[in-house]
Amino acid sequence: MTVHRAALVDLLRAAVPPEALRPGIDVQHVQPDGTVHHGGGASTADLVVGADGVHSVTRRSLWPHLPGPRYVGYTTWRLIAPPQPVEGSVETWGRGERFGHVPMPDGRIYCYVMANAPADSHVGLDELRERFARWRQPIPALLGSAHEEAVLQHDTHELPMLPTYVSGNVAVLGDAAHAMTPNLGQGACQALEDAVTLAHAVDTLGVCAGLEAYDRDRRPRTQLIVRRSRQAGAAAHWISTPMTTLRDAVLPLLPNMLFARSLTPAYTWTI
Ligand SMILES: Cc1cc2nc3c(=O)[nH]c(=O)nc-3n(C[C@H](O)[C@H](O)[C@H](O)COP(=O)(O)OP(=O)(O)OC[C@H]3O[C@@H](n4cnc5c(N)ncnc54)[C@H](O)[C@@H]3O)c2cc1C
Known part of the structure; x- marks a missing residue:
């Protein structure tokens, strides 16, 4: 199903109480104890979720030694x-x-x-x-x-794989955790799955055990999809004539089942 991004954002925004949103606040640094430094000062929370995209400040704050995008x-x-x-x-x-x-x-x-x-x-x-x-x-x-x-x-x-999506009271999700190539159209889909899983885990297990469960559940799946997405796009970007000629001759002969099987893990998910 294709959903326009603006329509999806409108749906999500309508589901959040307006007073919960503080637009225009620029986050500068996040500490594992849940302290967030931002343009308006500092705030502390029991649980901080860094969903701040591929250039995530949260990710850089928590794992400063890891390479960027x-x-x-x-x-x-x-x-x-x-x-x-x-x-x-x-x-x-x-x-x-x-x-x-x-x-x-x-x-x-x-x-x-x-x-x-x-x-x-x-x-x-x-x-x-x-x-x-x-x-x-x-x-x-x-x-x-x-x-x-x-x-x-x-x-x-693409972001290099993280060894964990959690540090102290802070979790990263979506592109901040696993920005991927768009070849499977899965980046935002995986961000939504992350959010649903994290909310469910914290609701049922509390913050500490919930964060552990979130990391255990989401990291293998999302990192598999990052790899699959990278592979899915590779052959389209070949430029050598022998390689593209071979590709164009062989691909139509492969059974559709093969493509379907390699895509199934991305498109089937239940919490
Ligand atoms: C060309 C292209 C095509 C794509 N096609 C698809 C597709 O078909 N299907 C699909 O599922 N995905 C697709 N994606 C991937 C998708 O866009 C991302 O995976 C998705 O937007 C990630 O959502 P997110 O919430 O993690 O991050 P983002 O959408 O990047 O949101 C991050 C938010 O954090 C805010 N932010 C960042 N830094 C700060 C800060 N310091 N302080 C305060 N706020 C901050 C930003 O303003 C932004 O609102 C595509 C991506 C690209 C580049």
């Missing part, structure tokens, strides 16, 4: 095209670049483009149109109908 060598553009007929969800591979499109429930089409590039290189919509002009339809049509202001470009990062 690693650029994986390809950048990603995302855009929403106006409603138009497309044949379901399709990803098309080239040499070191690919284009994917996914219909959304309201008829608009979510599109993504991934391409090998040096970090921090900026490419606009006109250049993307030019680059994909000779790809099969509906790719040129989708790019042609998009608007520049609807295009997001982000470099793709």
